[in-house]
Amino acid sequence: MMLAEADERFELERQARPVYEFLVPFFFVIIGTKVDPDAFTDPDILALALAVTALAIAGKLIGGGLGARLPFRSAAIVGVGMVPRGEVGLVTAGIGSGIGAVSGDMFSVVVFMSIATTIVAPPVLVRLFSGAPRR
Numbered sequence: 001m002m003l004a005e006a007d008e009r010f011e012l013e014r015q016a017r018p019v020y021e022f023l024v025p026f027f028f029v030i031i032g033t034k035v036d037p038d039a040f041t042d043p044d045i046l047a048l049a050l051a052v053t054a055l056a057i058a059g060k061l062i063g064g065g066l067g068a069r070l071p072f073r074s075a076a077i078v079g080v081g082m083v084p085r086g087e088v089g090l091v092t093a094g095i096g097s098g099i100g101a102v103s104g105d106m107f108s109v110v111v112f113m114s115i116a117t118t119i120v121a122p123p124v125l126v127r128l129f130s131g132a133p134r135r
Contacts, residue, residue, distance in 0.1 A: 031090050031111065034097060039108040049112040056113050057083050057120065077128050083121040089114040 039045045065079030093110035096102035102110070 027087075027090075031094055034094070034104075035108050035111050036104050037108075039105045040112070042105075045105050045109065049109045049116075052109055053113045053116045056085060056117055060117075073128060073131075077125065080121055080124045080128060083124075084118040085114045086118055 040049065060082040061076070061079040063079075064082035065075040068075045068078040070078065089110055093102055093107050093114075097104075097107045
C-alpha cells in the first residue's frame with residue numbers, strides 16, 4: 001500500500017512475485033499443521049465452528065449488501081463477494097495462537113471458518129451472475 005502511488009510499483013511487484021509464490025505455500029502448511037482435527041469430533045466445537053461460520057457469512061452479506069445501496073441482486077453479489085475471509089483470519093488466528101491468546105480449539109474454529117467462507121462464495125457468485133443481464 002505504501003508503494004501504490006509509486007511509478008516503480010509494477011516493477012517491484014514483478015520482482016517480488018517469485019518470493020511471494022515461494023513463501024505462500026509454507027504459510028498455509030504451517031497454519032494447517034496447527035489445526036487439531038480431533039477438535040471437530042467434539043460436537044460443541046463443531047457447533048461453534050458452524051455458528052461462527054454462519055455469523056461470518058451473515059455479517060458480510062448484511063454489511064456488504066446493505067452498505068452497497070444497490071438493487072437486490074447487485075447488493076447480494078457485493079455481499080457474497082466479501083464473504084471469504086482468507087488469509088486475514090488465518091494470520092490473526094496464527095498471531096493469537098503464537099502469543100497464547102487463542103486456544104487450539106478456537107484456532108481450529110477460525111481456520112474452519114476461513115476455509116468454509118472461501119469455499120462457499122464462488123458457487124454462490126456463479127449462481128448470482130448466471131441470471132444477471134450482460135452489459
